[in-house]
Amino acid sequence: MRATLAPTPGHEHRQRSRGRFVWLAIAAVLILGGVGVRLATQGGATLPNALQDGVTLAVSVFVESLPFIVLGVLLSVVVQVWLPARWIERALPRTPWLRRVLLSLLGVFLPVCECGNVPLARGLISRGLSPAESITFLLAAPILNPVTIITTYQAFGWDHGILVARIVGGFVIANLVGWVFSRHPDPQTVLTPSFAASCAAHHDEEGGRRWSRSVARFAEEMSTLLPALLVGSAIAGLIQVGIPREWLEALGANPIWSVLALMALAFVVSICSNVDAFFMLAFGSVFLPGGIVAFLTFGAMVDIKMVALMRTTFRTSTVVQITAIVGLASLALGLGVNLLA
Amino acid sequence: MRDAFLKYWRGILLTAIGAVATIWLALSGQLGLYIHPRYFAFTAIMAGIALVFVLVALVLPRQRDDGHAQDHDHDHEVEPRARPAWRGRLAVASSAVLLVATAAALLALPPTTLSTSLADGRDLSASGIVGENAIELASADPASFTVKDWAVLIADGASGSVLQDASPRIVGFVIADPETPETTFAVARYVMTCCAVDAQPVGIRVELPGWQERFADGAWVEVGGRFAQASDGWVLRAESVETIEQPAEPYVY
Numbered sequence: 310m311r312a313t314l315a316p317t318p319g320h321e322h323r324q325r326s327r328g329r330f331v332w333l334a335i336a337a338v339l340i341l342g343g344v345g346v347r348l349a350t351q352g353g354a355t356l357p358n359a360l361q362d363g364v365t366l367a368v369s370v371f372v373e374s375l376p377f378i379v380l381g382v383l384l385s386v387v388v389q390v391w392l393p394a395r396w397i398e399r400a401l402p403r404t405p406w407l408r409r410v411l412l413s414l415l416g417v418f419l420p421v422c423e424c425g426n427v428p429l430a431r432g433l434i435s436r437g438l439s440p441a442e443s444i445t446f447l448l449a450a451p452i453l454n455p456v457t458i459i460t461t462y463q464a465f466g467w468d469h470g471i472l473v474a475r476i477v478g479g480f481v482i483a484n485l486v487g488w489v490f491s492r493h494p495d496p497q498t499v500l501t502p503s504f505a506a507s508c509a510a511h512h513d514e515e516g517g518r519r520w521s522r523s524v525a526r527f528a529e530e531m532s533t534l535l536p537a538l539l540v541g542s543a544i545a546g547l548i549q550v551g552i553p554r555e556w557l558e559a560l561g562a563n564p565i566w567s568v569l570a571l572m573a574l575a576f577v578v579s580i581c582s583n584v585d586a587f588f589m590l591a592f593g594s595v596f597l598p599g600g601i602v603a604f605l606t607f608g609a610m611v612d613i614k615m616v617a618l619m620r621t622t623f624r625t626s627t628v629v630q631i632t633a634i635v636g637l638a639s640l641a642l643g644l645g646v647n648l649l650a
Numbered sequence: 651m652r653d654a655f656l657k658y659w660r661g662i663l664l665t666a667i668g669a670v671a672t673i674w675l676a677l678s679g680q681l682g683l684y685i686h687p688r689y690f691a692f693t694a695i696m697a698g699i700a701l702v703f704v705l706v707a708l709v710l711p712r713q714r715d716d717g718h719a720q721d722h723d724h725d726h727e728v729e730p731r732a733r734p735a736w737r738g739r740l741a742v743a744s745s746a747v748l749l750v751a752t753a754a755a756l757l758a759l760p761p762t763t764l765s766t767s768l769a770d771g772r773d774l775s776a777s778g779i780v781g782e783n784a785i786e787l788a789s790a791d792p793a794s795f796t797v798k799d800w801a802v803l804i805a806d807g808a809s810g811s812v813l814q815d816a817s818p819r820i821v822g823f824v825i826a827d828p829e830t831p832e833t834t835f836a837v838a839r840y841v842m843t844c845c846a847v848d849a850q851p852v853g854i855r856v857e858l859p860g861w862q863e864r865f866a867d868g869a870w871v872e873v874g875g876r877f878a879q880a881s882d883g884w885v886l887r888a889e890s891v892e893t894i895e896q897p898a899e900p901y902v903y
Contacts, residue, residue, distance in 0.1 A: 328651065332659045333708045336666050339749060343667070343757025344674075351760075358765045364755055365764055369684040369846035371756075372675070375668050376689070376696030383699070525712065527703045531661030536748055539664070549847070550768075584844035 359550050367546025370579060370614065374424045374538055377581075381425030382530045385432030386523045397436055409445040409487040412438075413480060416450030422581040423451035423609060424538065427618040428530050434622070435508040440499045444631065445487030447619075451582035451609040452479030461605065464586035469598035469650045474642060475605045482606060482638045486631055499627040501620075504533075533621045541617030545579040548613070552577065567600035568643035572636065575608025582609035598650045603643030610635045652742055658712070660745050664752060666704045671756035672697035680761045682899050685845045763900040764840060766823045766868040769851035774825070774836050775805050788812045796902045797822045797839050801852045804884045813877040813884060820886070821872050821897060822853060824865060833859045834885070837873050842901045849901065855880075858888040870896045 356364065388397070401408045419429070430443040438446075451457060452475060465471040490499060497505050507529070560570035580588050585608055589601050611632050619628045675681045676694040685693060787799055788809050797820050803809040820837050827834035838853025840846075856873055857880075865871060874890040 328654070329708065329711065332662065335659075336663055336704075336708060339663060339667060339753045340670050340757065343753040346754075346758035347760060350758075356759070358767055361762065362765050362768055364759065365683075365762055366847050368755055368761075371668070372672060372681075372684040372693065373689070373845040373847075375672065375700075376693045379665075379696040379700045521710070524703060524707050524710070525658070528658045528661045528707050531665045532657055532659075533661070535661055535664040535668070536745065539748060539752055545847070578847055580848055581844060584848070587843040588848040 363547040363550040365546070366549055367542045370542040370545050371539060373581065374422070374542070374614065377422045377425035378428065378531075378534055378538060381428035382527055382534070384419065384425075385428040385530060386526045388429065388432040388436055389526055390519050390523050392436070394436065397433070397438065405491055406484075406488065409442055409484055409491070412442050412446040413449030413483050413487070414453055415446055416452075416454035419450065419454070422583055423447075423615055424581075424618055426450050427615075427622065428534060431504070431530065431622050434500070434504075439491065440496050440623070440627075441487045441490035441493070444490055444623075445483050448486055448610045448631075448635065449479060449483035452476065452483075452606065454583075456583045457586075457609070460584055461586040464589065465601075470646065471598055471602055471605070474602045474646050478602065478606045478639070478642045479609065482610070482635055482642075485638060486634050489630075489634060490627075499623055501622060501624055504622050534618060537617040537621050538614065541579065541614035544617075545577065545613045548577055564597060564599065564647045565644065567597045568603045568640055568647065571596055571600035571604040572607045572639060572643075575604045576612050578608070579612040579614040580608065585609065597647050599643040599645070599647030602646045603639045606642060607635060607639035610639075652738055654712075656738075656741055656745065658707075660749070662704055662707045663749055665700050666708075667749070667752050667756055669697040669701040669704060673701065674757075675761060679898065682901060683761045683763055683846070686842055686903055689844075763896070764846060764849055766825065766838075769823075769825055769838055769840070769853075772851050774838055774851055774853035775801065792816050792818060796820075797837060797854060798841050798852050798902045801854055804854060810879075817874070817876055818886070819872060819874045820854070821870070821894065823896075824861075824867055824869050824871055825851075825853065826862075826867050827855060832862070833857060835861055835867075837871060837886075839900065839902050842903055846901075852902075855883070855885045856888050856891075857885045858891060861888075861891070864891065865893050870894050 355361065401411060416426075419426075426447050430447040433443045433446065434440060458472070458476065461472050461475055467473075490496070493499060500508070560566040575585075578588070582605075585605060589604055616628055616632065619631070623631070672681075672693060675684070676690065676697070681690055681693065787795075787803055792799075792812075795818060800818060800820060803812060822837035822839045825836045825838050827836060834855055834857050836853035837856050838851045840849035841852050842849050856875070857878075870893065872892050872894050873886060873888050875886045875888040877884050878887050
């Protein structure tokens with residue numbers, strides 16, 4: 310694959326700096342080209358309504374998520390490059406289930422939306438946490454964090470036990486999934502081969518200047534996560550224009566269908582867990598409380614955007630298993646609330 | 651070069667486009683077309699930090715021992731099957747398409763609001779709007795009320811005296827009433843709680859026979875008039891209607 314003739318150091322250096330200017334030039338062409346087209350067609354370039362709405366929705370998901378991804382990647386860089394290697398290991402207890410319980414409460418200190426948790430979970434794995442432990446964190450943190458709890462309280466108060474069911478349900482489901490994956494005979498195989506490889510590589514590497522390693526880690530994480538976020542945003546935006554909302558709303562009053570319909574809606578709209586309670590309130594009059602609880606737990610853990618992001622780290626089969634367990638558990642939770650309420 | 655693109659430069663280029671687009675939106679005051687104002691500062695700061703990383707990566711030499719050589723060795727340990735050449739080419743080609751599509755969507759296309767057709771047939775009442783207290787609203791100055799505030803007062807059901815005394819001027823877009831399109835339309839706006847994905851139309855019904863001869867479905871208007879109790883709830887009896895340009899901030903929050 311790679312040329313086997315080793316270039317001389319001076320030659321290689323020249324090639325590297327030339328390579329850098331190639332990328333600088335490509336960046337300039339892409340950005341100035343885009344800006345140029347906009348300025349040249351001032352107000353003239355319009356798409357058909359439905360397509361334009363799809364693009365607007367996709368861009369809004371991306372613009373909303375990008376700062377959280379950046380924050381998540383920065384935290385991940387801190388964990389990987391700046392924290393002493395054994396620090397996390399020493400800070401956590403030895404008992405596996407207790408470790409997972411503590412990790413599922415980590416979101417209290419890191420009120421980042423679910424998409425920002427993916428880079429952090431990746432950083433934790435490459436720092437030696439097991440996949441099961443990082444999955445527990447990834448699923449619990451969007452729900453068990455102060456911003457989500459406050460917005461859910463503002464939206465629903467104590468009505469129908471929605472708030473309590475969301476918090477307790479999120480905690481139990483995340484730890485359930487973590488427990489299932491902790492039983493895996495060969496935990497590293499739940500990761501994609503390329504991510505497992507880069508974790509192994511980063512384990513060995515302690516030398517080098519920290520700042521340049523931070524930039525390298527930032528670039529690598531962005532190379533992995535942004536394509537996933539962009540594709541996820543595009544699908545989430547376009548699908549909303551394609552599926553009329555009335556179809557889902559029509560199912561709202563049935564005790565079983567309301568739960569399934571709202572889980573489908575949660576999967577499609579890919580809205581941040583910090584604010585999804587406000588979004589859901591609009592449906593509060595139409596849907597039964599169990600459906601709302603299922604929306605608020607399932608959607609915070611799994612949606613189109615999250616599936617695309619999780620695929621950067623976990624094998625497809627792992628993502629399917631996580632989705633299935635979280636989906637079934639949320640369904641059971643929702644039906645249970647409908648029975649009791 | 652291919653590995654360097656997929657592992658490193660793809661992220662730098664996409665981050666560059668995303669950060670520049672975000673900062674451009676913030677500077678031109680159009681960030682509100684996509685996200686709620688409470689995120690403006692956070693979004694702009696994170697885009698600024700991302701841009702610093704991009705510039706450092708583009709200007710300073712890439713760290714030598716950190717790149718492909720080392721990762722490549724490990725690739726072989728964990729993943730003995732080498733990636734077929736066509737898959738590598740496909741990954742490069744699809745990444746190139748993604749880069750161009752991202753630049754087109756974020757930079758080349760002008761930022762815009764959701765079309766009014768998405769609001770057709772949706773429930774326009776304020777029953778799902780939170781964070782507004784109808785009692786507080788009733789004692790506030792109605793001159794600054796948006797269509798959302800009026801809709802909250804109407805949905806509250808107990809604000810009759812406030813509504814009766816009011817002479818509102820309301821800005822929004824026009825949606826024909828599904829039942830009596832000849833005499834009634836709704837003046838509506840999208841309410842955003844987080845980002846445009848959760849935008850919900852909220853509106854109030856306006857009575858103005860023959861309105862369709864004066865303006866089209868979807869047009870932006872400013873309506874003045876007085877509220878009246880009709881058989882199926884409050885309507886605004888229009889005394890004046892002017893068509894206007896779409897406001898710079900089309901959403902209400």
